Amino acid sequence: MSAPTPPLVEAHGIVKRYGPTVALADGRLTVRAGESHALVGRNGAGKSTLVQVLTGLQAADAGTLTFDGEPAPPLGHREAWRAKVACVYQKSTVIPELTVAENLFLNRQPHARRGFFSWKKLDAEARELLDTWDVRVDPGAPTADLKVEDRQMVEIARALSGGARFIVLDEPTAQLDNREIERLFARMRALQDSGVTFLFISHHLQEVYEVCQTVTVLRDARWITTAPVAELPRPALVEAMAGEAVAEQAAAAAEAVVEQAAEEAVEPVVLEVAALTSDTYEDVDLTVRRGEVVGLAGSSGSGKIALAESLAGLHTPTSGTARLDGRVLPFGDVSAALAAGVGCVPRDRHEQGLVTGMSIGDNSTLSVLGRLGRRGFIGTESRRRFARELIERLDIHAEGPDQAVSDLSGGNAQKVVMARALASDPRLLVLINPTAGVDVKSKESLLRRVDSARDDGTAVLVVSDELDDLRRCDRVLVLFHGRVVAEHAAGWADHSLIASIEGVSSDVNP
Template identity: 35%
Template structure:
């Protein structure tokens, strides 16, 4: 269906792709993996007409092509599902599903009755529970992602490109999506599946291509390789070295909570999202919040940080009770937060790396009421080096960075405030194994220096290996607490399942 032949692409002297070749066949699910910055997104954009290659050829269904724009690729039968939900949050679910191809009646007006009926049938087909008349932006990120998937598949495409399609999905939705992928294979649709989650490669894909530094480092059947070999190939390291690190790069040391907590949140309630949630975080302790999507993890984090109001409850930081709580007050008290959705709630895409890092620290960087360029430059240089953020220069637009480096910019913004407690909501979502390892090691380092960390992750192994204590949430309430050797994936999952059975009773 698609054949990429020796494609090259450069940006301002930086080599993004260097002689990359790849073939994609009908009825095949082909995984494309690699670290952020390896060239995956650039290759997708060349296939879909966003970029023109500097060299090489693209063949589609046996014929050479050069799509001038994404619409041309879509018209030819190539549909793309991006990691970031590129839909219109203020419009209805149905309007988003049929955006640009709305059904019309005999008078040339939009046939809303038909559009709503067809939208409902489409969501039912893919097991998505949502009101087609409701605004898209009022739904959770995972549901929005599934709606983006449904929209892309509704075009009857011959080729479907999925760029990190499960990064915002809970396990049940992941199973549903992989079932859709299997259905596409049966229909002889060619699927290019871009992911950082190697478990999905072995569950759903037939072949795998690894990109490293803009070149093909490996390509072959999934059945002929192992997870360990893929990770080693992506990182360009020896297999034995990768084997020693295990599933994550968190250390084995367990930290015991002593003394008064840095953060004490008690009885946080906001019906129907939170129900009497209490959480403590001590100096040098990593506290994990575990639970399924919608269990109240993010709602708890936002309530603690003052981003969402609560109906009841109290918060103390450093023993002092918080009043008129807001993100600004939380920052002044010593809290920092890296939100789940870095695109919508964290970064300002068109500002530079420098401006994004210093944004929250501007009041501290003034001299006689004027911003000090020197102090800004010193601060940015310190954290770019400390977090190993890969940039061409501090004035580079943050939207030009890879997902892992964008996440590091957000971390730098919070760390330059010297917080007492850092709230991390999905800190490694949608980033490659190398950047993930660096961030996990940084969390360990920060805790070792006495910082309190509140950690949320949909990857249960990350919570289990990274946290000293874990609170399990379901339906906005704490249903279990584990510490030290009690923390295990099995105990957490059994607690969630038991709480679900009690709810059914």
């Protein structure tokens, strides 16, 4: 009797630490040849770290990884890794200025006799490769001209040309519409029939049930379960991702918000959005009342961040309207949005939130320079005095307003960004991932500012991937593929919100 065939890929007991942070405490994965295997979990569950280990970008601190029963290659042996596994990331890695053929054979172009480069041979080998895997694009076309789905197929073909038959697809549907997603799935099934194996990473659980045979769940940096998709009902999958006791914690954390909402009278509408549409969201209607905190939740491709950035003046929608206190809110102009009464904490404090060469005082008062002087002249002492008040108000741990903002910890730097957003006494406060990358104490301090803004009568819009940020909200709207698909009142259970974010109903079987 012959021995059973080993798994195509098997990872067991994978541990990865970055200093004191444990990014992966117990990573496990067993993938059989020819299947599409889903890897799911909330943000921070350890998916990206496990993929980095699987693709040879990082070495595990502990654990084992095998391909076809053989140990993984040494970390520096890139050719050996390319022959075993490849990853197609959500953000394309093709070079748009090059043609399809040039991208397919980048750094390994075919040569004719005597070592001279051959365009004719490049075109012929590119056509042969594309035909072999039924990728219907012109090898001479500039990659920049291709649709997103075709760029993905070029990346898959490039990976297969190196010998790999195990392809990791990292959020491949995030930028695709429904028709393009169906075409991608059809191509995946055809490639599976040709012997290709996929690891499919997605925040959209209904896609797991459509295209995958097996699913592995990670939670809190640990393996939770691996099961055939057909035998795992959706409520059980959501529960595995969310944890069993989290719903009770969510209810307790939001109890104060529920009680407060029940006692308060209905306040006037401050923000009114009607049929707002762009390339990433569609036909969005929402309102935020005076003293109300509304959350926006959704996966990375849901459109939630683009929607919030539009309201803060960073983008211009293609249609629809937004009114602040009854007046039309200007789009595509941050200064005009600020003047209209919008304060914003942007999604990236390093790129969008701080001028690192300036002091705390300079950064925190950028939005109110007109108040601190006359005819373009700004009094140094008046700016320092105003900045000191903000430092005290936000509990920023610093030597004073003249300290360079680049010297601050991540939590205190984020408080400076929050201070500037609050300095203008906004009517609408837009917070995008307001506690990302900060310590626990700073996170709680920042969230208390949300409570203070509510008490002051400010309308607040919170966009976040963190459930703790959303617990402070009076209600949470969920976007899925650019549309508002659900609304959850304060006191929601984690599994219900996660089910909406993933595009499934937690009480419906597949």
